Amino acid sequence: MIRKHSFNSIAPMKSIVLLLLIGLTAMLAAACSQTPAAPAKTTFVVNGEKLKQPPAVEVEKGEPLVSAVFLEDTFDVKLEWALQQGNGKDGDGVFYSDQVAVLMYHDITATPEKDKSAITPDLFREQLELLKTSGFQVISLKQYADFILRDGAVPDNAVLITFDDGYETFYTNAFPILKEYGYPAVNFVIVSSVGDTTKEGAPKMTWDQMREMQKQGMDFYNHTYDSHRYGVMREDGMKKPVLTRKQYFADEKRLETDEEYTARVTNDLAEAEKILKQELGNPMGVLAFPYGAYNEQVLDILEKTGIELSFTVKEGINGKGQTNGFRVNGAKEGESAKQLLEKLKGLTVEDGAVTVSLNGSEAAFAEVQPVKRKEGVMIPLRDFCKMNNMKLDWNSNKNRVEIST
Numbered sequence: 001m002i003r004k005h006s007f008n009s010i011a012p013m014k015s016i017v018l019l020l021l022i023g024l025t026a027m028l029a030a031a032c033s034q035t036p037a038a039p040a041k042t043t044f045v046v047n048g049e050k051l052k053q054p055p056a057v058e059v060e061k062g063e064p065l066v067s068a069v070f071l072e073d074t075f076d077v078k079l080e081w082a083l084q085q086g087n088g089k090d091g092d093g094v095f096y097s098d099q100v101a102v103l104m105y106h107d108i109t110a111t112p113e114k115d116k117s118a119i120t121p122d123l124f125r126e127q128l129e130l131l132k133t134s135g136f137q138v139i140s141l142k143q144y145a146d147f148i149l150r151d152g153a154v155p156d157n158a159v160l161i162t163f164d165d166g167y168e169t170f171y172t173n174a175f176p177i178l179k180e181y182g183y184p185a186v187n188f189v190i191v192s193s194v195g196d197t198t199k200e201g202a203p204k205m206t207w208d209q210m211r212e213m214q215k216q217g218m219d220f221y222n223h224t225y226d227s228h229r230y231g232v233m234r235e236d237g238m239k240k241p242v243l244t245r246k247q248y249f250a251d252e253k254r255l256e257t258d259e260e261y262t263a264r265v266t267n268d269l270a271e272a273e274k275i276l277k278q279e280l281g282n283p284m285g286v287l288a289f290p291y292g293a294y295n296e297q298v299l300d301i302l303e304k305t306g307i308e309l310s311f312t313v314k315e316g317i318n319g320k321g322q323t324n325g326f327r328v329n330g331a332k333e334g335e336s337a338k339q340l341l342e343k344l345k346g347l348t349v350e351d352g353a354v355t356v357s358l359n360g361s362e363a364a365f366a367e368v369q370p371v372k373r374k375e376g377v378m379i380p381l382r383d384f385c386k387m388n389n390m391k392l393d394w395n396s397n398k399n400r401v402e403i404s405t
Contacts, residue, residue, distance in 0.1 A: 046403050057381075058378055064394050068370075082343075093135040093157075095344070095347070099317045099347075104163075106165055115202075128178075130337050130340075135157050136157045137155040138181075140217065162188065163185060165223060166189030175213055184217040189210075190223050191271070191272040193226075224269065233248055244298060247261075269287065312324060314327070334360060346372055352371065354372045381401070
């Protein structure tokens, strides 16, 4: 009787413990499988003005880090970086596969000091030489489209070369160099300015020049009909790119309606597409956004007007289905050909140590170091502010950054 009583008393306890263990195991498994919650959006204030689109902020050892691109755009500085040795891919010469890096240029000229977006023919040739000797494979826009939209394949280290604005220097300076290497390229032209010598600014290509180059592997696509400009968007005269903002009619003292805005953008893009097909026989619709500016309404309009691919100026690399493509600026002021190639090699590197230069001089960081993420290089904000004699107030409890210049 005693043994029977002891067994009956212990058995329920064993069951309870077993159930508790099972429950605890399930809870732990569920907790481990959950995606970490995204950090709260940081409030970012610069010189007393709260930013409407604050940058993503990482926190390491209690210190905030932000992207180099944000710092360059906001504070008019030049940040250059290179991967430290041992942080790249394996030594087989393959830096990425099943992805495409897209290079962006504007003007190739002997006098680049007149335009920050321009580089010399010698630097352009040096870049192409390094692409060739470093194992990069330059592809055509058709190959790119087949890869992004369909089942097409691309070689390892694939690169697409693009130009914006349709400058005549593409014909006189860039095209001869591209031919030397047998490389295709695409130029996104402002259709209303083609062959127009009456407009201000650098001369633009003619249709005959484009048709000549088309026969030798060059392509020419849409940079809008006449929306590559800024327009007044508020009563106080503030200007923004006209493709993405409603225009302000000063004589009527009103803002463009949704219907008027949609019709204007649709007509502009459709007109450009029509003329490009008439003049060049383009088989598809592709657009590079002026200034890289776009919004959801514009993306909807692209779909309705048959434009399947678009390009921003945001840095990154493109995989299958990335119809709104990233690009890497190949004409960054002061950047050497070697630095550009190092950037291409590191586009897919995550958590890689980098060396950083600020305005041409190597930058030294204290305890927290800059790091290369897949999306770009993250810079320790406190050290950056010290280097530029800025005051930083970082409140980690309120997730708030304030900078005074």
